[in-house]
Amino acid sequence: xxxxxxxxxxxxxxxxxxxxxxxxxxxxxxxxxxxxxxxxxxxxxxxxxxxxxxxxxxxxxxxxxxxxxxxxxxxxxxxxxxxxxxxxxxxxxxxxxxxxxxxxxxxxxxxxxxxxxxxxxxxxxxxxxxxxxxxxxxxxxxxxxxxxxxxxxxxxxxxxxxxxxxxxxxxxxxxxxxx
Numbered sequence: 001x002x003x004x005x006x007x008x009x010x011x012x013x014x015x016x017x018x019x020x021x022x023x024x025x026x027x028x029x030x031x032x033x034x035x036x037x038x039x040x041x042x043x044x045x046x047x048x049x050x051x052x053x054x055x056x057x058x059x060x061x062x063x064x065x066x067x068x069x070x071x072x073x074x075x076x077x078x079x080x081x082x083x084x085x086x087x088x089x090x091x092x093x094x095x096x097x098x099x100x101x102x103x104x105x106x107x108x109x110x111x112x113x114x115x116x117x118x119x120x121x122x123x124x125x126x127x128x129x130x131x132x133x134x135x136x137x138x139x140x141x142x143x144x145x146x147x148x149x150x151x152x153x154x155x156x157x158x159x160x161x162x163x164x165x166x167x168x169x170x171x172x173x174x175x176x177x178x179x
Contacts, residue, residue, distance in 0.1 A: 003019075003022070004069075005023065005027075005069035005070065006065050006068070006069050008020075008022055008069075009023060009065075009072075010065070012057065012060050013061050013063060020056075020057060023069075027070070028049070030073070031052055031053070031077055032045055032046070034074060034077045034078075035048040035049045035052070035077060038077070038078065039084075044084075048077075048081060051080060051084070052076060052077055052080050055080070056076070059076055118178075122172050125168075125172065126165065126168065130161050130165050130168075132151060133147060133151065133158055133162060134161075134165050136150055137158065144158040144159055144162070
């Protein structure tokens, strides 16, 4: 006389490995067949079936014998397929968002590099005095007073030089069609 699935499920839930092995032997093909119908892909169905089999010992504790074991097992399989689809959709959405973010980040970096290159080229067109002033005030973040002290000029001269730099850079940008 064969032991019923329900009795085997109860024994497996209490840790009986032999009962669990018999249940899997009886229902593995059934789980796989439903997983295949739900996913439509053999490899995906195999992965889903393995996931279900790994989770089944813990899930058996929730089996209450209010339905036939096979009905409960189908529900477990369907829920696992739904969970897998939701996770895949979340990963895909996150991947899309990551891709968009990375594309935007790369574009921002390219724009910044292009601006840096333009500025470096433009800086070479300035007189050494103007370049020194810019290097100290913008590059080293010194105040105009500190830059004046380093350069040995008045603070007003530093202010005039920075004004002159802005004027020349704007003219260069206009000439290149950037403004």
